[in-house]
Every structure is written in C-alpha cells, then in structure tokens.
Amino acid sequence: MDSAESGGDPADTAYHGGDFVAEVIRSGFTESFHRGSVAVAGPDGRLLAAVGDVAGPVFVRSSGKPLQALAMLRAGWRPESDADLAIASASHQGEPMHVTQVDSVLTHAGLGEDQLQCPPDLPGDPAARRAVIAVGGGARRVYMNCSGKHAGMLATCAANGWDLTTYRESPHPLQERIITTVEELCGEAVAAVGVDGCGAPVPAVSLRGLARAYTCLVEAEEGTPERAVADAMRAHPELIDGSGGPDSRSMRALPGLLAKVGAEGLHAVAVPGVGAVAVKIDDGASRASMPVALRSLQTMAGYTFPKEARRVTEDLLWPEIFGGGQPVGRLRTLL
Numbered sequence: 001m002d003s004a005e006s007g008g009d010p011a012d013t014a015y016h017g018g019d020f021v022a023e024v025i026r027s028g029f030t031e032s033f034h035r036g037s038v039a040v041a042g043p044d045g046r047l048l049a050a051v052g053d054v055a056g057p058v059f060v061r062s063s064g065k066p067l068q069a070l071a072m073l074r075a076g077w078r079p080e081s082d083a084d085l086a087i088a089s090a091s092h093q094g095e096p097m098h099v100t101q102v103d104s105v106l107t108h109a110g111l112g113e114d115q116l117q118c119p120p121d122l123p124g125d126p127a128a129r130r131a132v133i134a135v136g137g138g139a140r141r142v143y144m145n146c147s148g149k150h151a152g153m154l155a156t157c158a159a160n161g162w163d164l165t166t167y168r169e170s171p172h173p174l175q176e177r178i179i180t181t182v183e184e185l186c187g188e189a190v191a192a193v194g195v196d197g198c199g200a201p202v203p204a205v206s207l208r209g210l211a212r213a214y215t216c217l218v219e220a221e222e223g224t225p226e227r228a229v230a231d232a233m234r235a236h237p238e239l240i241d242g243s244g245g246p247d248s249r250s251m252r253a254l255p256g257l258l259a260k261v262g263a264e265g266l267h268a269v270a271v272p273g274v275g276a277v278a279v280k281i282d283d284g285a286s287r288a289s290m291p292v293a294l295r296s297l298q299t300m301a302g303y304t305f306p307k308e309a310r311r312v313t314e315d316l317l318w319p320e321i322f323g324g325g326q327p328v329g330r331l332r333t334l335l
Helices: 061-074 082-088 096-108 126-134 147-160 173-186 207-219 225-235 237-241 246-253 286-299 307-317
Strands: 019-026 029-041 047-051 057-059 192-195 201-206 258-262 266-271 275-281 320-323 326-333
Touching: 019 275, 019 286, 019 320, 029 207, 029 286, 047 207, 057 192, 061 082, 061 147, 061 173, 061 201, 061 207, 061 225, 061 258, 061 266, 082 096, 082 147, 082 225, 082 237, 096 147, 096 237, 147 173, 173 201, 173 207, 201 207, 207 225, 207 258, 207 266, 207 275, 225 237, 225 258, 237 246, 237 258, 246 258, 246 286, 246 307, 258 286, 266 286, 275 286, 286 307, 286 326
Parallel strands: none
Antiparallel strands: 019 029, 019 326, 029 047, 029 275, 057 201, 192 201, 258 266, 266 275, 320 326
C-alpha cells in the first residue's frame, strides 16, 4: 500500500529533508556533513523542539520494532520471558545469545526456524560470522537481524490461530493490529506502508509522531504492555543490537534510557521524565543518528548525562574517525 492507497497524495505527504546536524572532522579537516531532522517531545508527548522537517512522514524502519512488539502483546502473545520480548524488539547481530533467544520464542510457540520469512543471512557480528564460516556454516534465517521480530509475529499468530504463511501481508490481522497500534501511539494516521528490508510491512509516520510514541512507552504505568516493552529492552540491552552496539552501550550507561536504531538514518531515544527524540539522517548514514539523538536530549530536552557514564557518552556523542587503524578525527554534532 503506497501513499495514494492510504488516501493521500505522495507529493503532499513527502518528507522534505533537514538541516546540517553533524560534520566529520578528519586530520583537522572538515571532510563531510550530514543533514537531518530532529523531533523532541516532552514527557507528555507534545513537541518541545524541532530541527528540519518533523511533520513529513518517514519509514520508521527498525525504530518501529518496539511498537510492533507492543501490538503483538496487545493481540495476545504471551512471551515466556522478558528476554523473549526484548529479542522481538531487536535488531540483533546473530551472536549465539541472539540465536538462542529467537529459538526460545519459536520453541515456546511450537514453531520452527523454517517458518520464518525473513531472508537468510550471516551474523552481523564479525566474531559470530567468522565462527559460522569456520565450521562450514552458511546463511540462516535465524541469523538475520530481524528474526526476533519475525519470531514474535509468528508466535502471535499461533496464539490467535491466524494463518502463519501470510503473516507478512498487509491485510493480515496481525499487520492490521500493528498499524492500529502505531497510529494510536503516534497520534496520527500512517501515511504509507512499504516493505522493510526483512520483508515485513513498514509504516511511515512523522518524526513528531515517532517521538510521541516513545514517550508513551517510557511514561507508561508499570504492568501495562507499553511499559513491558520498554522494561524488557532496558533489562536486556545486549539483545537489542549486540554486545557493542550503540543502543546496548547507551542503555547500559544511562539509567532509564530506551534506544532503538533504524535503517536509513533513523534513531529514537527516550528517558522517563525527560522526553523523547526521533532522528532522521537524510543520507541514511547510521553513524550520525545516535550522536545527534543523544546531543538533542542534552541541548533540547535538558537531559544531563550522569558523571559515571562520561566515557561511554563521549564515545557515543563524538565517535572516532580512523585512518591507518588509528583515530585521526571525530564526528561532531552541530546542535
């Protein structure tokens, strides 16, 4: 379903791009710039500040996984553990702990890896990929970074007696419930539905709406499905993007932080009592999305990083640029 099928003219609902938000300094020389847009919402979900276009819709990509996981819970999925819920919200790297957790979701639902409809892949984590290749292994669906989401989708279908072979199709009851959930939390209609890299439907909403949705997750009362998703992700950050990913590192270092990267320069972060930030880097470069998101929490939402997290936050805010295997510069935010 494209924008026209959703009832709107694509030209009227287009994302129009942002402003300069980051630069890359190599050997004291400004080598590159990144443009992007930033929406900052307060704890009540209302827009506090904006850079660039925060009203035009963008595909949320994997930054929407927590909302999809929420829809699964609302539809009747009962994960065996909060780790199973975390992996359904993850963009994992195919490390052994990730494969074990995806298998857990499938096994407890009476399902198997062959029922996953995400593409086969090798692990994204270099060490895990080398280990698979060293023993003559190849690509598997369970290694694909969205396999946790697909496992959760299948488990939700099994819990409801829904068809398992068509769970990726937009008219499916599961996908209809996901769209309803996304629209409710974002406070706006989904402008378009595309096909994500994993083959599942991906909705398009504004950055303003995505930031609002993340405040709903972190500000939700304990015991609610919204809070369950946020708590599971924060309790198991290593499952969300791997042992050394920016989401896992930031959530380990910053109490209460919820963070989720998405492809093509998407990132969303939220802290209870502070607010949420949704970022889109126009050129799709993920290297700038986390620094811009965290810096925006500081400068526009008024978040103060704890002193004990200084080393981690500095590395995330100003990631190093390498030359010849040595650091020769940094990415610097312009916010």
